[in-house]
Amino acid sequence: MAYGKRHLSRSDQRARLALAAQEIRVPVACDVCVVGGGAAGLVCAITAAESGASVVALERNLRCGSTILATGNGRCNFTNVSLDPKHYNNPRFVKAAVSSSWLDDILKFFRDCGMRWCLEDDRLYPVSRQAASVRSVLLRRARKAHVILAPNRTVSEIETFPQGYRVQWGSGSSLMTRAVVLSVGGGCVTTLAASLHLNVRAESPVLAPLACETSPLSSLNGRRAHVAASAYRAKSLQAYERGEVLLRDYGLSGIVAFDLSRRVSPGDVIALDLLPGYSVAEIRGIVDPRDSGHFEDDAFDGLLDPQIASQLVRLARARWKLPRPWQPSALQGADQQTTDTDFMLSLVKGLPYCVTGIAHPELAQVTRGGLMVDQFNPTTLESLQHPSLFACGEAMDIDGDCGGFNLSWAWKSGLIAGKAAAEAAEATR
Numbered sequence: 198m199a200y201g202k203r204h205l206s207r208s209d210q211r212a213r214l215a216l217a218a219q220e221i222r223v224p225v226a227c228d229v230c231v232v233g234g235g236a237a238g239l240v241c242a243i244t245a246a247e248s249g250a251s252v253v254a255l256e257r258n259l260r261c262g263s264t265i266l267a268t269g270n271g272r273c274n275f276t277n278v279s280l281d282p283k284h285y286n287n288p289r290f291v292k293a294a295v296s297s298s299w300l301d302d303i304l305k306f307f308r309d310c311g312m313r314w315c316l317e318d319d320r321l322y323p324v325s326r327q328a329a330s331v332r333s334v335l336l337r338r339a340r341k342a343h344v345i346l347a348p349n350r351t352v353s354e355i356e357t358f359p360q361g362y363r364v365q366w367g368s369g370s371s372l373m374t375r376a377v378v379l380s381v382g383g384g385c386v387t388t389l390a391a392s393l394h395l396n397v398r399a400e401s402p403v404l405a406p407l408a409c410e411t412s413p414l415s416s417l418n419g420r421r422a423h424v425a426a427s428a429y430r431a432k433s434l435q436a437y438e439r440g441e442v443l444l445r446d447y448g449l450s451g452i453v454a455f456d457l458s459r460r461v462s463p464g465d466v467i468a469l470d471l472l473p474g475y476s477v478a479e480i481r482g483i484v485d486p487r488d489s490g491h492f493e494d495d496a497f498d499g500l501l502d503p504q505i506a507s508q509l510v511r512l513a514r515a516r517w518k519l520p521r522p523w524q525p526s527a528l529q530g531a532d533q534q535t536t537d538t539d540f541m542l543s544l545v546k547g548l549p550y551c552v553t554g555i556a557h558p559e560l561a562q563v564t565r566g567g568l569m570v571d572q573f574n575p576t577t578l579e580s581l582q583h584p585s586l587f588a589c590g591e592a593m594d595i596d597g598d599c600g601g602f603n604l605s606w607a608w609k610s611g612l613i614a615g616k617a618a619a620e621a622a623e624a625t626r
C-alpha cells in the first residue's frame with residue numbers, strides 16, 4: 198500500500214492548476230478589479246474586500262502570490278524595523294504616501310492574518326522562516342474576505358468607460374469594474390499603461406549582481422568577505438555599504454553588491470576595504486611590526502580568508518598594476534607605495550572592481566522604472582488622469598534597498614490603494 202500523496206510531474210501539476218483556474222467563475226462585473234495577484238495585489242484585494250467591495254483579482258500565473266515564494270531566499274524578509282523613505286529611489290513620494298505608522302500598519306495586517314515573526318538584525322521574517330507561510334496566510338485571508346482570485350488570466354487591455362473600466366484578458370474575456378488597481382509588479386506595466394496613456398519610466402533590473410572588468414581578482418570566485426564598499430565615479434563617492442560580498446568571476450554578488458547596484462553605473466569603481474575595522478597603521482603593526490616593508494607569505498591568513506590573502510600577496514609581490522589609475526582613499530597622499538607591505542595594504546584597504554553593468558538580470562530582485570509617480574495622488578495612489586484607477590507595488594517607479602524595503606512598499610501601497618479603491622467604487626453607486 199502506498200502512503201502519502203502520489204508525486205505529480207511538473208507538467209501534471211501545471212495541468213491540474215490550469216484546470217482548477219479554469220473552473221473559477223469570474224463575474225461580468227465587480228466593484229474593484231485588481232490586476233496582478235502578487236504581494237501588493239493580494240493585500241490590496243483583501244483590504245478592498247474587507248472595506249465592503251466585491252473584488253476580483255486577475256493573475257497571469259497559475260497561482261497567486263508565487264513571487265512571494267522566492268523572496269528572502271525562500272524565507273521572505275517581509276519588512277524592516279527601520280523603514281524610512283530614504284531607502285527608496287523616490288523618497289518624497291514614498292514619504293507623502295506612507296504614514297508614521299507604516300511599520301505598525303504592516304505588522305497589524307499580518308498579525309490579523311495569524312502570522313508571527315522574528316527579528317534578524319533589522320529584518321523581519323515569518324517565525325516559520327518560510328516564504329510559503331506569508332503566501333498562505335494571504336490566500337487564506339483573501340478567501341475569507343470573498344475575494345475572487347482568478348489565476349491564469351493575463352490582462353491585455355483596460356478601457357475607460359463613463360461608469361468605470363472594462364478589463365480584458367485571454368481571447369475576448371472581460372469584466373466591467375467601478376475601480377481598477379494596477380499591481381502587475383516590475384517589468385509588466387508598459388503595455389497596460391500605453392492603453393491608458395500613462396507615462397512609464399523605462400524599466401531596468403536593479404538589486405542584482407554586478408558585472409565588473411575581468412582582472413586577476415576574478416580567480417577569487419566564490420570567496421566571501423565582510424567589507425566596507427565605497428563606489429566612486431571620477432573619484433567622487435557615490436555610495437557606501439557595509440556587509441558581506443561574494444566575489445565572483447564576473448564581478449560581485451551578495452547583499453552589498455545588490456544594494457550598490459541601485460546606485461552605480463558602468464565605469465564606476467568599487468573599492469572593497471577587506472578589513473574595515475582596522476586602520477592601515479594597525480594592519481601594518483600586525484603584519485610588518487618592524488616596518489621593514491616585507492611580510493611573511495602567510496602573515497595575512499589570520500586577518501583574511503587565506504585564499505584571498507594568498508592571491509593578494511601574489512599580486513602585491515608582482516606589483517600588480519590596478520586596472521586603471523586608482524588610489525584607495527585609505528592610502529591617498531601616500532605616493533611612496535614602494536614596498537611589498539605598501540602594495541599589499543593598498544589592495545587590502547581598497548580592492549578595486551571596475552563596474553561594467555548588471556550581471557545576470559534574471560537574478561534581479563526588483564525592476565527600476567514603471568508608472569511615473571507624479572501621475573498619482575500619493576495619499577490614495579489614484580491616477581490624477583483617470584478617476585477610480587489606482588496603482589500599487591512595483592508597477593510604480595519605486596524601488597528600495599535590500600532588507601524588506603520592497604515588500605514593505607508592496608504591502609503598504611496595497612493597503613492604501615485597496616482602501617481608496619473600495620471608497621471610489623462605493624462613491625459611484
Ligand SMILES: Cc1cc2nc3c(=O)[nH]c(=O)nc-3n(C[C@H](O)[C@H](O)[C@H](O)COP(=O)(O)OP(=O)(O)OC[C@H]3O[C@@H](n4cnc5c(N)ncnc54)[C@H](O)[C@@H]3O)c2cc1C
Nearest residue numbers: 233235236237257268269274352381382590591601603604
Ligand atoms: C528572488 C527575489 C527575492 C526577493 N526578496 C525580497 C525580500 O526578501 N524582501 C523584500 O522586501 N523584497 C524582496 N524581493 C522583491 C519583492 O518580491 C517585490 O518587490 C514584490 O514582490 C513586489 O510586489 P508586487 O505585487 O508589486 O509585484 P509581484 O509580487 O511581482 O506581483 C505582480 C503580479 O502581477 C502578475 N502580472 C503581471 N502582469 C500581469 C498581467 N498583464 N495580467 C495579470 N497579472 C499580471 C504577475 O504574474 C505577478 O504575480 C525579492 C524579489 C525577488 C525576485
